[in-house]
Each structure stands twice: as structure tokens, then as C-alpha cells.
Amino acid sequence: MLIALCSAKGAPGVTTSGLGLALSWPRSVVLAELDPAGGDVLAGYGRGEVPAGGLADLELAARRGGLARHLETRLLRLDGEGQRRLLPGLADPAIARHVNWDRLATVLASVEDGAVDVVADCGRLRAEHFPAAVVHRAAAVVLVTGSTLRAVRAGTQAIAELREKDGRAGVLAGLVVGPGEPYGEREIGEALGVAVIGSLPRDPKSAAVLSDGAPAGRLFAQSALLRAARTVAARLVEFAAAHESRLTPPPATSVLASETTVGGGRVR
Numbered sequence: 001m002l003i004a005l006c007s008a009k010g011a012p013g014v015t016t017s018g019l020g021l022a023l024s025w026p027r028s029v030v031l032a033e034l035d036p037a038g039g040d041v042l043a044g045y046g047r048g049e050v051p052a053g054g055l056a057d058l059e060l061a062a063r064r065g066g067l068a069r070h071l072e073t074r075l076l077r078l079d080g081e082g083q084r085r086l087l088p089g090l091a092d093p094a095i096a097r098h099v100n101w102d103r104l105a106t107v108l109a110s111v112e113d114g115a116v117d118v119v120a121d122c123g124r125l126r127a128e129h130f131p132a133a134v135v136h137r138a139a140a141v142v143l144v145t146g147s148t149l150r151a152v153r154a155g156t157q158a159i160a161e162l163r164e165k166d167g168r169a170g171v172l173a174g175l176v177v178g179p180g181e182p183y184g185e186r187e188i189g190e191a192l193g194v195a196v197i198g199s200l201p202r203d204p205k206s207a208a209v210l211s212d213g214a215p216a217g218r219l220f221a222q223s224a225l226l227r228a229a230r231t232v233a234a235r236l237v238e239f240a241a242a243h244e245s246r247l248t249p250p251p252a253t254s255v256l257a258s259e260t261t262v263g264g265g266r267v268r
């Protein structure tokens with residue numbers, strides 16, 4: 001299943017939330033950094049690791065065909081088992097206009113015949129070269145938003161635009177970062193007119209581990225942010241699966257991984 005995360009404006013924490021979710025995902029998953037403004041995970045969580053492979057390299061290789069095969073070799077492990085992997089984003093945003101999002105979306109929608117989910121960080125909705133094709137193919141499209149009046153207003157407008165462009169209102173959902181500032185999930189869901197899948201608390205210390213590679217303490221995996229991420233990830237899998245099964249008949253066999261190793265892994 002392909003799950004697209006995006007934001008209206010501001011920096012509500014799409015990348016941080018996406019990484020937190022990928023590290024907490026209950027099945028095999030790839031975090032694909034598709035933000036046309038550039039990837040952040042290697043520089044942040046990866047502590048400045050030299051970008052090897054990644055989206056730009058994949059795009060070049062795919063011009064000779066065989067995108068699905070090339071994808072496999074461009075992924076980096078986020079955990080020891082390789083159940084969670086990363087497609088690093090663009091180091092140079094100028095490349096974004098050369099990326100064939102449509103071709104990429106097709107491949108990301110069925111990685112390993114659907115045995116591997118993809119959480120795609122698509123960045124800001126109105127950005128130039130926004131990966132609209134990826135949003136269009138996604139089983140769930142999640143608007144990540146803050147809970148201030150300003151954020152919710154921008155989010156409401158963004159959802160209306162998404163509806164207009166895409167029409168598949170059922171796949172839209174909200175994810176609140178920092179609820180209660182002042183609005184809660186229920187009020188935000190009503191304002192957006194979509195289901196709110198859950199929320200991730202403000203947890204600056206744990207967020208800094210994910211966004212900037214701050215040292216992860218012993219209790220990182222049990223932090224408020226990672227605990228909430230596990231809940232949200234499980235709900236998101238359910239939500240996306242329910243919508244995908246409405247679009248496509250269920251596969252003959254389902255490959256479900258049961259391990260959930262959270263927090264300890266670093267980008268290798």
C-alpha cells in the first residue's frame with residue numbers, strides 16, 4: 001500500500017512524523033522521501049551521512065527502464081533486519097523537475113507485489129513539482145497539520161483543493177501534530193471534513209532525534225512520540241487497507257510481517 005503524507009504550509013512535522021511512523025510500522029515498509037524541496041532524513045536522523053543512491057540516482061537509472069528493480073538497490077536500511085528502509089530524497093531540489101512522478105508512483109504502489117508498504121513524504125501541497133501522481137495513486141492521503149487556528153484553516157483549504165483535484169475524498173485523512181493548541185482531533189476532523197487518524201504529541205526531545213539526529217536516550221522507544229506513532233501507524237494501515245480493498249480485489253495471499261522493532265536503528 002502506498003500512503004502519502006503532505007502538509008498545507010508551515011512545517012508541521014511531515015518528515016519527522018513520517019520517519020516516526022516508518023520506525024513504528026507494523027509491517028515491512030519503505031519511507032520514500034519525495035518532497036520536491038529535498039530530502040532531510042540523511043542529513044538529520046542519518047547525521048549527515050553522504051547521500052548514496054536515493055531518488056536522484058534512481059531517476060537516472062530508471063531512464064534505462066526497470067525502475068522496480070533499481071528501487072531495491074537504492075534503499076537504505078533503517079533497522080538491522082531491513083524491515084524498514086529508506087529511499088533518500090533529493091539532495092538538490094533542482095532535480096525535482098526531472099523526476100517522473102507518474103512512473104515512480106506506479107512502482108511505489110506495489111513494492112514487492114504489495115508485501116511492502118510505502119510511506120511517502122510528499123512535502124507541501126502547493127510546492128512546485130509536487131508529486132501529485134503519487135497522491136493520486138495512494139491508498140491513503142494524510143494531511144499533517146498543527147492544531148492552531150492558523151494551521152487548521154490552512155489545512156481546511158488544502159483538503160478542499162485536494163478534493164477538487166483528485167475527487168477521491170474517501171482516501172483523505174488528517175494527522176495532528178501537537179493537538180490541543182487549542183483544537184483537538186474531533187474539532188479538527190470536523191473542520192477538515194475528513195477522518196483524523198490520530199495525533200502525535202509535541203515531544204521536542206524525541207522529535208529532535210528524528211529530525212536532527214540528536215542522541216537517542218535509552219527511553220527513546222518508549223517516548224510519548226514513539227508510543228503515539230505506533231498507535232497511528234497501526235490505524236493508518238487499517239485505514240489504507242480498507243480503502244485499497246474498495247479499489248482493488250484483495251490479493252490471493254497476504255504477506256504480513258509481525259515484528260515491530262522500534263527506535264534502536266540508525267540509518268546504515
Ligand SMILES: Nc1ncnc2c1ncn2[C@@H]1O[C@H](COP(=O)(O)OP(=O)(O)OP(=O)(O)O)[C@@H](O)[C@H]1O
Nearest residue numbers: 011012013014015016200201202203204207208211
Ligand atoms: N511531534 C513533534 N514534537 C515536537 N517537535 C516536532 C514534532 N514533529 C516535528 N517537530 C519539529 O518541527 C520541526 C520541523 O519538522 P519537519 O522537518 O519534520 O517538518 P516538515 O513539515 O517536514 O517541514 P518541511 O516542509 O520544511 O519539510 C523540526 O525541528 C522537528 O524537530
Ligand SMILES: [Mg+2]
Nearest residue numbers: 014015035040
Ligand atoms: Mg519535510
